[in-house]
Amino acid sequence: MKLNKVKLKNFRGYSKETEILIEDLNVLIGRNDVGKSSILEALDIFFNGKPDKNDLSIDHDNSQVEITCIFNDIPESLILDDTVKTSLKDEFLLNKEGNLEIKKKFPISRTGSVSEESVIICEHPDNPKLEDLLSKKRTTLKLFFEELKIDDKGVNRTKSKEIRKAIRQHFYEDEIQTETKEIKIDGKLDNEDNKKKIWTNLKKYLPLFSLFFVDKPLNDQDSDIQDPMKEIIKEVLKRDEIQPLLDTLKNAVQDASTAMADETIEKLNELDSELAETLKSNFPKEPTWNSIFKLTLEDNRGVPLNKRGSGMRRLVLLSFFRAQIEKRRTANAPNIIYALEEPETSQHPDFQIMIVNALKELSETENAQVLFTTHNSNLAKEISKSSLRYIYKDEQGENQVENGTNDDGTDNENIIDRIIETLGALPDPKNKVQCLIFVEGENDINGLINYSKLLNAHDSEILNLENNEKIAFIPTGGSQLKYYIEKKYLDGLIQAQVHIYDSDVAYYIQSIKDLNAEGNPNKVGYNTSKLELENFLHPDAINECYKELNIPIEITEVLDREDVPKKVAKAVHNTNGDTEWEKMHPDKAKLAEKQKKKLSKAKRQLNNLAIEKMTIERLKERDGFDEIKDWLNKIKTFLN
Known part of the structure; x- marks a missing residue:
């Protein structure tokens, strides 16, 4: 189950109901104190806590904070109030779009006390007797x-x-026949109400939510370095193999305790039968297992990590995210949402890029979503437009959220301009960049860098693109290509331009022809001689890469004009999956989404881990050595 949308009403700056689209990667960008953190903290309240009286918007309309979460990717079957599986569709607990919509209401009294109730907004049978x-x-x-x-x-x-x-x-x-209704599932329900049991079981299917503060002041009781350790405990407790053990222990404790309580009531009956008849044993809350188990990190002297320097603490946080990536490549981990508050604050630029890349990669793993806030417009260029959420206040002072894509799925072309207009763009003070390298996307950037490292290790005269301050990459995938080539948006800059695109799309081939036809000595373009950059890989490198990931596949050959990422993604799926590639989901849109995610993961692995397994001999065998060397040598001619 994944979070698809969140709606806020009467929460801090969000007085009117505001809807925020949530995808696998979500970057909330805007000025300070504009409402970015409020979105993360509202989600933390929904999943883990309760607001206080100061969270109520000054311009509220009913003294009630409302936080609504809408989930898609719903399990086809699940356990609710029986040991027998049912479905949310069969129980009429889905909204018009077929998603699970849960609204949490927090009425706040004049004295400042906060109460809570939860409802499911769904298409329910319209007969009042039901x-x-x-x-x-x-x-x-x-x-x-x-x-x-x-x-x-x-x-x-x-x-x-x-x-x-x-x-x-x-x-x-x-x-x-159905109508839209609110079904109350939590908050002042009678103990005999079966919906209490339904809600208890339904919560087990919701994602975990983990909020981290990178630059938060630390102390023994409340530290961001404790957060990763707490999240490890929370995630382990939710694993499929752990849950039955906890249920067994819970039932044993409850049965024994109930028996002792009943014996006490029996003895009370001998003294006061009327009082005894009014009493019964009850467990009002589920046990909070994560408060029982404690996990900390300390050095060999017993000094806790929250007493060490901030740099070391941040390295641990980065390592936590990297460990999550590794674990989620091979394990059937529970759904989890990671939220991070301003990773760039007071941090070295290298660390900013490292943690942003780690979060991007984490968002591409199974059952994980990532949100982080920033007020740095330079980080926006590292993120695809579909992941951007621009937060701003309109002329009336109301918080607004603008998506990086339009309702029809096309790019919101103005969002980057609006971000830069609002926040500014930090210039390079030393102006070191001498050549701009245009590629289709992030995977091509990684592929080119890794191939340049391989060739440079073979011949130091060949340019190494890694950490080279004289070059900058510009992704132009999708509809962006025409703006850079046809409109010549960057021609006013003094930097040379080298464009390297695959040859799998006719438009890319024509664009390179048009660019080279300009006759501009500071602009040159290439199409790959093979279908894509991944076609330069040797099958042995691909097999060794996935063997290292404990995913045994057998790619016997790589052809020049075949879709290598799709070939590998299908091979990985056939090894790990229990359904056919074309039958992962009955809904065509959901099927395409799942296939796209697996393809994206394959491209990332191929352009990183698989290239690490390449040798000069393997590259020459695939007829890629001379071609890539020519690209790098041309780039080198533009560098002083």
Whole structure:
């Protein structure tokens, strides 16, 4: 289950309901104190806590904070109130779009006390006699079933979901008619209300949410370095193999405790029978396991890490994210949302790029989403437009959120200009960049850098692009290419331009022809002789790469005009997956989304780990040595 949207109302600067789209990677960018952190902290409240009276917007309309989360990628089946699986669709708990929409309401009294209730906004049967159907436990359901005199032929009355289904069908001759309703699932519900059990089980399927403050002041009780250790405990406790053990322990403790409590009531009955009749044992809350287990890091002298320098603490945080990437490549980890507050604050630029790249890579792993805030417009250029969320205040002082893409999926071309206009762009004070290298995307950047390292290690006269301050990469993938070539947006700069694109798209080939036809000595373009940059890889390098990731695949050959990332992604899926490539999801849009994510992951692995397994001999065998050497030598001619 993944977070798809969040809606805020009456929360700090978000007085009117504001919707924020959430994808795998989300970068909230804007001025200081404009409402970026409020989004992260609202999510932390939704998943982990409760607001205080000061979180209520000054311009509120009803003294009630509302935080709504909408989830997609819903499990096809899940356990709710039985040991038998059902589905949210069959229980009419999905909204019009087929997603799970949960709203948490926090009324705040005049004295400042905060209460809480949760509702599911869903398309529910419109018959009023079915409004409290989910509230009924199995015994009560059976009584209702009998009162309605429903024919029980074919109905398994030991399964609550089948009884509910039969009761719903009893009230409708044909298709069940629905209307949008709010179904209360938490907050002042009677202990006998079955929805309490449904909500308890449903929460197990929601993602974990982890909020980190990189530059937060540290002390023994509250430190950001403790956060990764806490999140390790939270994530381990939610693993599939751990949950049954916790349930067994919980049931054993509850059974033994209930027995002792009942014995106490029996003895009380001997003294005061009227009082004893009013009492019963009850566990009002589920156990909070993560408060029981403590995990810390300390050196061999016993000095805790929160007493060490900030640089070391940040290295641990970066290492935590990198470890998550490694783990999620091979493990069936629970869904988790990582949120990070301004990673660039007071940090060396190298660390900024390292942690941003780690977060980007983490967002591409299975079952992970990433959000981070920044007020640095320079970081925006490292992120695809689809991941950008620009936060600003309109003329009326209301918080607004603008997406990097439009409603129809096309790029919001103005967002970068608006960000730079608002925040400014930091110039390079030494103006070291002498050549701009235009490529399609981040994977091509990594591929070129890694190939240049390989060739440079073979011949030191060949240019090494890694950490070279004289060159800068500009991704031009998708619709951006025409703006750089046709409109010549960067021609006013003094830097030379080298464009290197794949030859898998006719438009890329024509663009290079048009660019070279200009006859500008400071601009040159290349198309790969093979279909894509990944076609230069040797099959042995690909196999060794995935063997190191504990994913055994066998690529016997790489052809010049085949889609190598797709070939590898399908091979990896066939090794790890339990469904066919074309049958990962019945919905075509969801299927395309899943395939796209696997392709993206394959491209990243191929342009990083697989190239590390390449040798000069393997590159020459794939006829790529001379071609890549020519590109690098041309770039070198533009450098002083």
